[in-house]
Amino acid sequence: MPTLLALETSCDESAAAVVRDQRVLASAVASQVEEHARWGGVVPEIASRRHVEALPALIEQVMQQSGVAFAELDAIAATAAPGLVGALLVGSVTGRSLARLYGKPFLGVHHLEGHLCSVQLGEPLPPGPYLVLLVSGGHTEMIRVDGPGCYQRLARSRDDAAGEAFDKVARLLGLGYPGGPAIQAAAEHGDPTRFVLPKGRVSQPGGGFHPYDFSFSGLKTAVLRLVNQLKADEAAGGEPFPIADVAASFEQVVADVLVERTTRCVRDQGLSTLVMVGGVAANRRLRQRLEQRCSALGIQWRLAPLAYCTDNAAMIAVAAEQRFAAGARSAIELAVAPRLALEEAPVLYEPQAPF
Numbered sequence: 001m002p003t004l005l006a007l008e009t010s011c012d013e014s015a016a017a018v019v020r021d022q023r024v025l026a027s028a029v030a031s032q033v034e035e036h037a038r039w040g041g042v043v044p045e046i047a048s049r050r051h052v053e054a055l056p057a058l059i060e061q062v063m064q065q066s067g068v069a070f071a072e073l074d075a076i077a078a079t080a081a082p083g084l085v086g087a088l089l090v091g092s093v094t095g096r097s098l099a100r101l102y103g104k105p106f107l108g109v110h111h112l113e114g115h116l117c118s119v120q121l122g123e124p125l126p127p128g129p130y131l132v133l134l135v136s137g138g139h140t141e142m143i144r145v146d147g148p149g150c151y152q153r154l155a156r157s158r159d160d161a162a163g164e165a166f167d168k169v170a171r172l173l174g175l176g177y178p179g180g181p182a183i184q185a186a187a188e189h190g191d192p193t194r195f196v197l198p199k200g201r202v203s204q205p206g207g208g209f210h211p212y213d214f215s216f217s218g219l220k221t222a223v224l225r226l227v228n229q230l231k232a233d234e235a236a237g238g239e240p241f242p243i244a245d246v247a248a249s250f251e252q253v254v255a256d257v258l259v260e261r262t263t264r265c266v267r268d269q270g271l272s273t274l275v276m277v278g279g280v281a282a283n284r285r286l287r288q289r290l291e292q293r294c295s296a297l298g299i300q301w302r303l304a305p306l307a308y309c310t311d312n313a314a315m316i317a318v319a320a321e322q323r324f325a326a327g328a329r330s331a332i333e334l335a336v337a338p339r340l341a342l343e344e345a346p347v348l349y350e351p352q353a354p355f
């Protein structure tokens with residue numbers, strides 16, 4: 001039963017966690033969202049500096065809460081790819097320094113593998129391969145998982161990620177950053193059927209549409225047009241701007257598109273389980289929609305626990321634990337790779353990674 005300390009600093013959350021055998025002994029996240037909210041998005045330079053400030057206290061906190069001494073750790077892990085280069089460096093340098101200091105093995109972790117593993121912090125998964133819908137601020141992908149480290153991407157967004165669409169639409173609606181929670185709150189009492197918004201289909205070169213891939217940039221433009229028209233109506237003395245209905249209609253179409261295409265892929269692949277992870281997987285309407293659809297179609301589903309949908313270090317520890325159990329170790333000189341694809345994650349464990 002290995003015990004690991006893991007660090008996560010790939011974007012705008014600083015996080016540390018101690019995990020033993022897929023059980024979280026302690027997990028802490030320091031969010032920087034308020035700081036970035038002033039600028040309407042993540043400012044990389046600010047993110048790096050805040051990670052430097054926040055990480056030592058977070059590490060101390062999880063070590064104390066878990067009651068685990070550094071000497072008792074089996075390994076130390078940190079997210080090494082992908083993400084903001086400066087932000088990744090803070091966690092990686094800190095993790096590697098601790099590993100060197102305490103003479104522990106170090107594991108660099110792929111952030112998306114962390115998200116995929118977040119579901120293991122909830123109910124046990126049914127046996128067999130499954131399809132994961134990974135929906136975050138930077139990625140919207142369907143990934144077939146045939147076992148630890150065996151990933152095959154079957155679909156992706158051709159433009160904006162779902163979380164990015166939430167963030168951009170929230171800005172159009174004058175709501176705060178991050179957009180997902182703000183839209184969810186605004187949509188709570190809205191009518192999701194009031195406005196019909198486009199489902200963003202992706203044309204195929206040979207004709208027809210791609211069965212699974214997503215496109216969210218047209219949806220964002222459609223919301224912009226709708227907002228302009230409704231604001232003009234309001235200015236002309238008409239109905240006050242119906243922000244709740246717009247937010248609910250937007251949430252509904254995103255949920256419909258994600259769930260329709262992913263359940264189709266599950267069936268086409270002959271799979272029986274659908275998993276959803278990532279920041280957008282925290283969305284209440286999307287969770288409900290997925291549960292309804294899966295139960296109607298006889299598909300088993302597992303959702304990442306709410307606390308582990310958005311960025312955290314517990315999921316990074318689980319991913320590291322899995323790799324560690326398979327014998328993987330990273331070089332202590334391992335650098336960071338801001339753009340590494342998930343399929344390339346094994347290079348993190350080569351004696352000499354190519355970066």
Ligand code: KG4
Pocket residue numbers: 011135136137138139162163164166167178179180181184278279280281282283284309310311
């Ligand atoms: O996974 P995550 O924390 O970071 C990335 O790896 O990108 O995801 C952040 C994204 C943001 O775009 C945020 O707006 C979205 O997740 N998000 C949500 C909700 N909570 C966070 N989107 C919809 N509904 C939510 N409740």
Ligand code: ZN
Pocket residue numbers: 111115136137279310311
């Ligand atoms: Zn993430």
